[in-house]
Amino acid sequence: xxxxxxxxxxxxxxxxxxxxxxxxxxxxxxxxxxxxxxxxxxxxxxxxxxxxxxxxxxxxxxxxxxxxxxxxxxxxxxxxxxxxxxxxxxxxxxxxxxxxxxxxxxxxxxxxxxxxxxxxxxxxxxxxxxxxxxxxxxxxxxxxxxxxxxxxxxxxxxxxxxxxxxxxxxxxxxxxxxxxxxxxxxxxxxxxxxxxxxxxxxxxxxxxxxxxxxxxxxxxxxxxxxxxxxxxxxxxxxxxxxxxxxxxxxxxxxxxxxxxxxxx
Amino acid sequence: xxxxxxxxxxxxxxxxxxxxxxxxxxxxxxxxxxxxxxxxxxxxxxxxxxxxxxxxxxxxxxxxxxxxxxxxxxxxxxxxxxxxxxxxxxxxxxxxxxxxxxxxxxxxxxxxxxxxxxxxxxxxxx
Numbered sequence: 100x101x102x103x104x105x106x107x108x109x110x111x112x113x114x115x116x117x118x119x120x121x122x123x124x125x126x127x128x129x130x131x132x133x134x135x136x137x138x139x140x141x142x143x144x145x146x147x148x149x150x151x152x153x154x155x156x157x158x159x160x161x162x163x164x165x166x167x168x169x170x171x172x173x174x175x176x177x178x179x180x181x182x183x184x185x186x187x188x189x190x191x192x193x194x195x196x197x198x199x200x201x202x203x204x205x206x207x208x209x210x211x212x213x214x215x216x217x218x219x220x221x222x223x224x225x226x227x228x229x230x231x232x233x234x235x236x237x238x239x240x241x242x243x244x245x246x247x248x249x250x251x252x253x254x255x256x257x258x259x260x261x262x263x264x265x266x267x268x269x270x271x272x273x274x275x276x277x278x279x280x281x282x283x284x285x286x287x288x289x290x291x292x293x294x295x296x297x298x299x300x301x302x303x304x305x306x307x308x309x310x311x312x313x314x315x316x317x318x319x320x321x322x323x324x325x326x327x328x329x330x331x332x333x334x335x336x337x338x339x340x341x342x343x344x345x346x347x348x349x350x351x352x353x354x355x356x357x358x359x360x361x362x363x
Numbered sequence: 364x365x366x367x368x369x370x371x372x373x374x375x376x377x378x379x380x381x382x383x384x385x386x387x388x389x390x391x392x393x394x395x396x397x398x399x400x401x402x403x404x405x406x407x408x409x410x411x412x413x414x415x416x417x418x419x420x421x422x423x424x425x426x427x428x429x430x431x432x433x434x435x436x437x438x439x440x441x442x443x444x445x446x447x448x449x450x451x452x453x454x455x456x457x458x459x460x461x462x463x464x465x466x467x468x469x470x471x472x473x474x475x476x477x478x479x480x481x482x483x484x485x486x487x488x489x
Contacts, residue, residue, distance in 0.1 A: 124413050251411035258407045258414035276369035276377030276412045296376035296419070348374030 102263045106151040111287035126274040127267040129284035135267040157230025164235040166220045170209040185227045193226030213240030234266040271352045285362045305331045307344035314344045321357040367410045381420035389443045400438040
């Protein structure tokens with residue numbers, strides 16, 4: 100069963116297909132220009148795909164990266180706007196989000212900091228009680244402390260309301276334990292689509308004497324050779340290895356970088 | 364009570380990290396049989412870990428026979444991992460502390476000590 104299903108061709112995005120289960124938290128990762136925003140725009144229905152299809156079950160809320168809002172509205176006006184523009188509107192939920200992050204209601208949007216604007220757009224999105232919430236680089240304007248807090252609160256919303264969350268990010272180090280699914284895009288193609296934990300358990304880095312062959316069976320993601328040593332990142336699924344080779348699991352960041360290097 | 368945290372610089376999947384933290388709390392006696400683990404929502408709200416990850420960790424602990432889920436009331440500690448009781452740890456800890464002091468005065472660094480321990484545990488190089 101999936102709540103989001105897509106098969107998308109659009110501009111640089113080539114045949115990107117995936118399905119997301121309800122209640123999942125997906126990180127969409129990729130370099131600048133890899134097609135993340137295009138993909139989200141197509142999913143949100145803001146851009147028609149050139150071919151393929153998308154289907155999303157339920158209400159969708161989408162917060163684009165530039166967080167568009169009327170500059171001379173004040174914060175209270177934005178909530179009023181949300182109430183009038185949405186058939187389903189949960190004012191309490193939007194209001195609570197603003198209170199949690201201490202956003203002043205009377206200030207016009209143009210006088211808010213980037214972080215405060217982020218909170219207003221998130222409040223607006225949550226107020227519409229979405230089944231699927233899509234966020235393009237939601238944390239980019241927040242300081243490290245606020246990033247953690249916003250993620251924590253978003254995950255609480257996901258768990259309380261059974262929402263499905265998709266967010267794009269560059270900061271791979273922040274998605275461990277946060278995202279249970281990873282979509283990795285490069286040059287408009289999907290390099291990885293999987294369960295974050297399973298990906299981590301599959302990928303093992305082997306280090307040993309220089310050798311032109313991998314010491315284990317399984318698909319080699321990346322091989323690097325120094326003067327005396329070789330390193331193989333292999334989707335082998337286990338760390339059993341005979342001496343003199345050593346094996347260790349890699350971090351999500353190492354895993355993503357290896358796949359991007361391989362694709363480059 | 365356990366306070367969960369995820370080390371994002373670790374290659375260990377987050378759900379296994381949470382499981383490890385429960386096992387450690389059990390070994391050290393911070394969690395006792397009959398204690399209730401924090402609810403999934405509490406872990407999400409305090410640690411910023413995905414609810415699915417917490418559920419997966421609790422399921423793994425349940426399969427290992429360490430906790431049990433009681434319908435509607437939460438997840439409870441059933442048994443301690445390993446056969447040793449927490450009070451048996453104290454004399455062993457004391458012996459180890461003496462050994463570590465000896466090792467340090469012999470010039471061993473922490474890294475050397477970990478390496479030795481790993482070697483002995485894996486049964487290598489007698």
